[in-house]
Amino acid sequence: MSVIETRELRKTYGRIQALKGVSLRVEKGQIYGLLGQNGAGKTTLIKILLGITQLTDGDARLLDAPAGNTAVRARVGYLPEDHQFPGYHSAYSLMDFYGQLYGVSRGDRRQKIPATLELVGIAGRMHSKIKTYSKGMKQRLGIAQALLHDPDVIFLDEPTDGVDPVGRKEIRALMATLKDRGHTIFLNSHLLGEVELICDRVAILQRGELVREGTIAELTAQKGVFELGLAPSQAFPEHEAKALGYPVRALNPTATLWEVGLTDGQTIDPLVRMLVEKGLSLRHLVEKKVTLEDVFMSVVEGAEPGTDRRERKATAVGGSDR
Amino acid sequence: MTQFLAILRDSFREAVDGFVIYAMLGLSALTILIVGSMSFTPVAPQEAMGKIASRFSIIVPERGRSRSVSFGTSGEFKASDVTTAGSGYKLRLTVTGHAEKKSTDDGKTVPDLTNGDSFRSAVAQWIGKSGQSMSIDPSGKASKKGGGGKNVEVSMPTQPTAEEQRAVTTAQMEEFLVNQFAMQGGMTATVKRITDGVAEPTYAFDVTTAGGSGVRGWPHKVEIFFGAVNISDEAPLGMVLWGIEDQIINGMGAGVALLISIIMTAFFVPNMIRKGSVDLLISKPIGRTPLLVYKYIGGLTFIFLVSTVTVGGIWLAIALRSGFWDPTFLVLIPVLTFTFAILYSISVMVGVLTRSPIVAMLATMGSMFFFWIAGFAKRWADSKRNDNEVGSTPEWLFMVIDTINTIMPRYKDLDTITSKLIADGTLTPAETRMVGLASLEYPSGIETFGVSLAFIAVMLAIACWKFKRRDS
Structure with missing residues (x-):
C-alpha cells in the first residue's frame, strides 16, 4: 500500500497551472525527495496532500484516504516553508498547544515535548519566547513540532533552510533515524547534495510537470561510459581499443585514466579481455556516474531562473510555489 | 473539547501578550483604587x-x-x-x-x-x-x-x-x-x-x-481619595452608586474598553491566517470551521477578562466601602462581552475577507457607530409615531429605520437593558423617574439577543465559508 499517491494531479490558480497532471507514489518507510525550481509546484503538491490547498483535478491520497482528510492529519507531521510561529509562545507552550490539537495526552506531552526539543537541540531554550529565537532555532522547532505526535508521514518543506552546516548534518542524521523507525518522509529541498545523501527516491518537478522520477542510483547512473586505469607505467593500448570500436579519450595529461564509451549493444567485457590478454593490469574500472545536480541542471537547462513569475497570457505554463 | 480549550488558552495567551492588556488592567486597577478610596458615611x-x-x-x-x-x-x-x-x-x-x-x-x-x-x-x-x-x-x-x-x-x-x-x-x-x-x-x-x-x-x-x-x-456623606475630597454631604447612596456604575463605568468605561478591545483583537484572525501561520494550524487534525469559531470565542476572552477584572473589582470595592451588596452591576460583564461578541464577529468576517487588521478595525468601529445611530434613529421614529408627529417626514424614512432595526443587532437596546438593570439595582423608584429611565421600556430580551445572535451567526457563517474555500 502506498503512503502517498497522486494520479494526474492538477492545480490551477486562475490562469496559472501550478500542477499539470502529476502522478507519483511514495511507499512506506521511504525518504522521498521532491526537487524543482522555485514555483515548480513542490509546495502546492504538499499542500494539496494536507488539505491546505484544494486540488483542481485528478486524485491525491494520503495514508489511503482522500487528501485533506481531517482525521488522517493526526498521523501526519508538517514543517511548512517560511513558517511563522506566534511570537507569544515559547517552544514548550507552542508544542503543548499543537500537541493538544493532535490529541496527545497531557502525560505524553509532558514527556515528549522536552524529549523532542532535546532531539532537535533547543531544549535549553524551551521556555524562552519564540520571538527571541534565531532562524535556525525556529527551523529546529518547526521540525520538532512535526515530530511530536510520532506521525506516520512527515512532510518537510526546506527543513535545513537557515540551519548551519553542523545543524544540517544533525537533521540528516535525524531523518535517517526516523526512516529506521519506519516513518515515511516527504522532503522538499533545493539542496541537491543533501537530497542525494538521504533520499531513497527523488522526483523532479519542472513547471508543474514531473519530468524525472526514480532512485538516486537510477537518476545518477550514466550508462555506457566507463573510467579505466592501468597499473603505473603501463600504457593504455588506445589504438587497439579504437579498433574494437570503443571511443576512448584520456582524462588527464599523463594518460593514466581513460574514458571508454560503449556504442549500441556493446559491453565493456571485450575490452577487459583484450587488456588481460596483453598482460596489462587493470587497477581502476567504474561505470561513470553524474551527480544529482548534473541531472537537475540538465532538466532545467534552458528554463528561466525561477518560474514563479506570474504569466499574463492565457497559455501560461509553469507553476507557483504557494 | 480538548482542541477548543487549547485554542481558548492560545487566544488568552495572545491576548495577554503585549503591553496594551496590562495598560488596560492597570487602568482598571487605578479605577478600582479610586472607587476603593471613596467613603460612604450615612448621615x-x-x-x-x-x-x-x-x-x-x-x-x-x-x-x-x-x-x-x-x-x-x-x-x-x-x-x-x-x-x-x-x-x-x-x-x-x-x-x-x-x-x-x-x-x-x-x-x-x-x-x-x-x-x-x-x-x-x-x-x-x-x-x-x-x-x-x-x-x-x-x-x-x-x-x-x-x-x-x-x-x-x-x-x-x-x-x-x-x-x-x-x-x-x-x-x-x-x-x-x-x-x-x-x-x-x-x-x-x-x-x-x-x-x-x-x-x-x-x-x-x-x-x-x-x-x-x-x-x-439614605443620604450619605461621600468623600474620595480617602477623605481628601468631599463630594457631597447628603447624597442618596443609590444615586451615587448609580453615577459610578452607570454613568462612569457603563457609559465611558465600557465605551473605552470596547474600543481598545476592537483594536487589540482586530489582529487575531489576520495574524492567524497570514502566510506561514495558517499552514501550521490547518495541517493539524482540526476543521477550518471549528478553528475559526474557536478562535472567535477565544477573542472574546480579551473583553471578558478586562470586564471581569474591572467590573468585578469595582463592584467589590463599592460593596466593601458602602456595604451595598447589589449584584445587578455584575450583569455588565456578560452584556459587555455579548456587545463585543457582535462587534468581534464583524472584525472576524472582515479579517477573513481582507486579511487586513486595519480594515477589520475600521469596519468594526464604523459598524459600532452605525449601530449606535440606528438605535437612536429607531427611538426617534417610535417617538414621532407615538406622538402622532409624523408630519411631513417621509414614510420611506420610517421604513428604512424599521428595516435596519429589524435586521441589525440591537446594540443600543443592550445598553438600555444594562442601564435599566443598574438603575433598578441602585436607585429608588422616584430617582429612576427623575433620571428619565422610567420612561424607557425594557427592550424585548428575546428580540434583542435573538436578532443579535442571528447577526453574529451570519457574520461567522460568511467568514467560515470564505475561510473554507480559501487556498492558503
Whole structure:
C-alpha cells in the first residue's frame, strides 16, 4: 500500500497551472525527495496532500484516504516553508498547544515535548519566547513540532533552510533515524547534495510537470561510459581499443585514466579481455556516474531562473510555489 | 473539547501578550483604587429621615405606578424622635399642610379647610391619574409628552376637588406615606396616623422603618481619595452608586474598553491566517470551521477578562466601602462581552475577507457607530409615531429605520437593558423617574439577543465559508 499517491494531479490558480497532471507514489518507510525550481509546484503538491490547498483535478491520497482528510492529519507531521510561529509562545507552550490539537495526552506531552526539543537541540531554550529565537532555532522547532505526535508521514518543506552546516548534518542524521523507525518522509529541498545523501527516491518537478522520477542510483547512473586505469607505467593500448570500436579519450595529461564509451549493444567485457590478454593490469574500472545536480541542471537547462513569475497570457505554463 | 480549550488558552495567551492588556488592567486597577478610596458615611438618622421626608413633595401619581412625577405642594414634612428599632427606626412624621383658599365676596382669598388642604390634595393626586405630561430631555428642554431617550416625564398637577379631598381616608394617607418611604427612601415602612391632639391641616404619623441606613435612598456623606475630597454631604447612596456604575463605568468605561478591545483583537484572525501561520494550524487534525469559531470565542476572552477584572473589582470595592451588596452591576460583564461578541464577529468576517487588521478595525468601529445611530434613529421614529408627529417626514424614512432595526443587532437596546438593570439595582423608584429611565421600556430580551445572535451567526457563517474555500 502506498503512503502517498497522486494520479494526474492538477492545480490551477486562475490562469496559472501550478500542477499539470502529476502522478507519483511514495511507499512506506521511504525518504522521498521532491526537487524543482522555485514555483515548480513542490509546495502546492504538499499542500494539496494536507488539505491546505484544494486540488483542481485528478486524485491525491494520503495514508489511503482522500487528501485533506481531517482525521488522517493526526498521523501526519508538517514543517511548512517560511513558517511563522506566534511570537507569544515559547517552544514548550507552542508544542503543548499543537500537541493538544493532535490529541496527545497531557502525560505524553509532558514527556515528549522536552524529549523532542532535546532531539532537535533547543531544549535549553524551551521556555524562552519564540520571538527571541534565531532562524535556525525556529527551523529546529518547526521540525520538532512535526515530530511530536510520532506521525506516520512527515512532510518537510526546506527543513535545513537557515540551519548551519553542523545543524544540517544533525537533521540528516535525524531523518535517517526516523526512516529506521519506519516513518515515511516527504522532503522538499533545493539542496541537491543533501537530497542525494538521504533520499531513497527523488522526483523532479519542472513547471508543474514531473519530468524525472526514480532512485538516486537510477537518476545518477550514466550508462555506457566507463573510467579505466592501468597499473603505473603501463600504457593504455588506445589504438587497439579504437579498433574494437570503443571511443576512448584520456582524462588527464599523463594518460593514466581513460574514458571508454560503449556504442549500441556493446559491453565493456571485450575490452577487459583484450587488456588481460596483453598482460596489462587493470587497477581502476567504474561505470561513470553524474551527480544529482548534473541531472537537475540538465532538466532545467534552458528554463528561466525561477518560474514563479506570474504569466499574463492565457497559455501560461509553469507553476507557483504557494 | 480538548482542541477548543487549547485554542481558548492560545487566544488568552495572545491576548495577554503585549503591553496594551496590562495598560488596560492597570487602568482598571487605578479605577478600582479610586472607587476603593471613596467613603460612604450615612448621615445621622434624625437628619437623614428629615432629608428623605423633604422629598415627599415629589409625587408619583396612580399610587406610585405612573411613569411620570408631579411636583405638588403637599406641605412641610418633618421627622422627629427618631430612634433605633430592630433593623430600622421609629419616628414621628409630622405634615404641616396649608388649607385650601376660597374667594370671599369682596374678592379676597382666605384659607378654608372645608375645601381641603395641601396634604389631602397631595394624597388625592397620588391616588388619581396623571395629569397631562410633558417630557424634559437630558439637556433640560421641555417637549410634549413622550419622546425618545432618557427623558423625565413630568405630570402637570391636577387640582383635586374639595369632595375628592374630603374623601381621602386615613388609610389612604398611611398608604401614601408607606409608598413615599419606598419611592423616595427605598425602604419599607409601617405608618400609623396619630389624631390625638393634632388638628388638620397638621397630620402626625408614627412610622417604623426597616433596612437601616444602608438603604439606597439614605443620604450619605461621600468623600474620595480617602477623605481628601468631599463630594457631597447628603447624597442618596443609590444615586451615587448609580453615577459610578452607570454613568462612569457603563457609559465611558465600557465605551473605552470596547474600543481598545476592537483594536487589540482586530489582529487575531489576520495574524492567524497570514502566510506561514495558517499552514501550521490547518495541517493539524482540526476543521477550518471549528478553528475559526474557536478562535472567535477565544477573542472574546480579551473583553471578558478586562470586564471581569474591572467590573468585578469595582463592584467589590463599592460593596466593601458602602456595604451595598447589589449584584445587578455584575450583569455588565456578560452584556459587555455579548456587545463585543457582535462587534468581534464583524472584525472576524472582515479579517477573513481582507486579511487586513486595519480594515477589520475600521469596519468594526464604523459598524459600532452605525449601530449606535440606528438605535437612536429607531427611538426617534417610535417617538414621532407615538406622538402622532409624523408630519411631513417621509414614510420611506420610517421604513428604512424599521428595516435596519429589524435586521441589525440591537446594540443600543443592550445598553438600555444594562442601564435599566443598574438603575433598578441602585436607585429608588422616584430617582429612576427623575433620571428619565422610567420612561424607557425594557427592550424585548428575546428580540434583542435573538436578532443579535442571528447577526453574529451570519457574520461567522460568511467568514467560515470564505475561510473554507480559501487556498492558503
